[in-house]
Amino acid sequence: MLKRERHQYIMNKFQEVEKINTIDLALELEISEDTIRRDFNELNNKGLINKVYGGAFLVKDKSKNVFDINIINEDKKIIVGQKALSFLSDGQVIIMSGGTTNLSFCKLIPIDFSATIYTYSLPIAMQLSQHPNIELIFIGGKLQKKAMVTIGIDVVQVLSKIKADICFLGVSSIDENQGLTEMGYEVSVVKKEMIKASGKVIAMATSDKINGKMMHKVCGLEQLHAVITDLNPKSPKVKNFVDAGLNVL
Amino acid sequence: MLKRERHQYIMNKFQEVEKINTIDLALELEISEDTIRRDFNELNNKGLINKVYGGAFLVKDKSKNVFDINIINEDKKIIVGQKALSFLSDGQVIIMSGGTTNLSFCKLIPIDFSATIYTYSLPIAMQLSQHPNIELIFIGGKLQKKAMVTIGIDVVQVLSKIKADICFLGVSSIDENQGLTEMGYEVSVVKKEMIKASGKVIAMATSDKINGKMMHKVCGLEQLHAVITDLNPKSPKVKNFVDAGLNVL
DNA sequence: TGCTAATTTGCAAATTTATGCATAAAATTA
DNA sequence: TAATTTTATGCATAAATTTGCAAATTAGCA
Structure with missing residues (x-):
């Protein structure tokens, strides 16, 4: 033995x-x-x-793997991700922000999808590294450990120099009047820069993010090309956005 | 047969x-x-x-999870990592190269260790993000998907501007005469730059890397301050390195 | 086909690993 | 505290492995 x-x-x-x-x-x-x-x-x-x-x-509660990202409300995020797939087309230059909604989205991207993707999120980069035809560019900088994303001046500088077709923007809070808002100042700055660098901006928001207001403004609704939620676009909770002329799906 | x-x-x-x-x-x-x-x-x-x-x-149930890094010869790599711990001291500025040997090492670093660490490896960054007192700086660039590290001109540029106390350098091959060599050209360039940026260079090599020769030279043995292997420093396999005046442990 | 170079294989010596035993140290129990 | 049980440590031994070397095999090529 x-x-x-x-x-x-x-x-x-x-x-x-x-x-x-x-x-x-x-x-x-x-x-x-x-x-x-x-x-x-x-x-x-x-x-x-x-x-x-x-x-x-x-030993029962074996400490969970560092690399296991726990996605809360994953089912909702998958619904959002599936809707977002329609915005993809081969050859795009994409900016992918951080967050678990975007991570869920990335898991759904077809394995043979071909594009150039910029990101500053470690988990998203690891996920996308599975795709052989995606040219992946990681935006370096100081790491915000909790969210596993880089932030700060280095990130802004890189973003200021690139031009993308489309940006998938995870949101912390979205509100009819306030637009997109963030809890942290630095993240709000980074997101502003992403918007500036992108032709189209798609806001990825699970329903729990709707009607929240936080300290730091990112942008107004008018700057968004589309808002994707897990709800039916006819849902009363998103009626205000639709009425405001926003493309909700 | x-x-x-x-x-x-x-x-x-x-x-x-x-x-x-x-x-x-x-x-x-x-x-x-x-x-x-x-x-x-x-x-x-x-x-x-x-x-x-x-x-x-x-080896079964190779998890499909993207975030599960499969470390081969993990036992050996843990031995290397444990020896490497003696080179750590609070307040250092550290460059951590990629590879699973360094990943194993990072898993062993005390949770309260305090330092600034530069890395260009996604898995290592995720691992180190668990340490609250480590200031973590990710070096961005184009991602080499297989190794999950960034490479190329962007990485070299960042490295050329920093100054670190110590560099833990994963090795592909180490040989008495050839020194450190790499399979890929770009990786060899990045490693050269790391060495230039660091006061001390510690080569992390499991025994299967010894006496290997690859295409692209990184540096000679004289540029290394120590070589750490899983073997006993008295082992005949590392005798040549010891005789050459190298600090082997 | 025939020749050369590279790879593969088996052998033997040196080394490492696993295991059990004896003994000392530590922990538990009374 | 003393007696008992369990554990750690050093050591001896046997088995498994590594490594260098030489022979055998295979592959590449003119």
């Missing part, structure tokens, strides 16, 4: 029992206690089990 | 069995254990199987 097999055996055993005693397992597998202890130590160091005096327990 | 056939045979065998013992397979195919081991090594380095002492297992 190879070491690796024993380790697997131990981990499987925890399906049946809550605790494994060192001595018992040594008898069961007919090997020395020392070996079991060494196994326990290794698994313990890997964070898989909890070694105690006399045996070991399974 | 050709090598290719054997490799195929091995992979097919895993359809039936969970593990393959080196000796058993040697008997079964009536060839030497050495050949089986070499086969296992090759398949292991391709990430198809998991070689262990005494045999091999199939």
Whole structure:
């Protein structure tokens, strides 16, 4: 029995029992206690089990993977993303802002889609790196760790020098009167610059973002080419936007 | 029986069995254990199987998740990373190159470590974004999708303007005479620039990178302040480096 | 086809890894 | 505190592996 097999055996055993005693397992597998202890130590160091005096327990809440992005309201975001697909066409130069709505959208982009995409979001860049025909350009700068996006003067400078066909803009808040607003000043500056650099601007907003107001203004509704939500365009919640002449879908 | 056939045979065998013992397979195919081991090594380095002492297992459920980076030879890389920790001290300005060895290293960095870190690797940036006291600066540019790193003129330009205390340099190949070499030209240019920008350069090399020679030279051994491998510094495989006056650990 | 170069394979020596045992240290229990 | 149980550590041994080398095989090419 190879070491690796024993380790697997131990981990499987925890399906049946809550605790494994060192001595018992040594008898069961007919090997020395020392070996079991060494196994326990290794698994313990890997964070898989909890070694105690006399045996070991399974570690249950294994810390979740750093790279697992938890998307809240993913179903709504998928609806938004699917609608946004209609704005894609091969050969475009695209600016993709950050946020989980845009991340959901990126997951839906056909694998063979061909374009040049600028982004400053780490998760979105990783997602898009799966697409062989997308030329991907990451806009560097200081990282805002929480959102996993770069921000600041470096980002603005790069954006000020490019020209894109279309920008998919994740929104924090959208309101009939205030337009798009953001919580952080720096993000609002970056988004302004993205709008300036893009021919068309598509606002990607799940319904919970509607009628919110935040500190820093990004732009008025008139600067948006379209607003995409998870709602039916006839929904009363978006009636104001439609009435204002906005392209809502 | 050709090598290719054997490799195929091995992979097919895993359809039936969970593990393959080196000796058993040697008997079964009536060839030497050495050949089986070499086969296992090759398949292991391709990430198809998991070689262990005494045999091999199939690498299964390669997660489809884009964000799950599969690190081959992770054990070795963890050993390298642990040794590298001794070079860290609070307040440093660090350049962290790409690669899974550095990624493993980053996973080991204490959560409260405080520093400024430049990187151009998406996975490493995501990993380091977990550290609240690290100021993280991502070097933007065109993305090389396979390695998930930015490359090209933009990266070189940013690097040419910064000054770091230390650089942790993932290596593709290291050789007594050739020094550090790379497969891709662009990567070699970026690495040269990193070395220029850094006070100290630490080469991070798992043992399978030793005595390899590739097309594009990065630097000679004399430019390295230390080489970290998973081997014991007394190991004969690194003797040449030690004899050349290099700091090997 | 025949020759050369490159690759592959098996062998042997050196090295590493896994394992069990003895003993000392640490933790638990009474 | 003392007695008992469990664990850590160093060491010995056997098995597995690495590595350099030479022979054998395969591939490339005139």
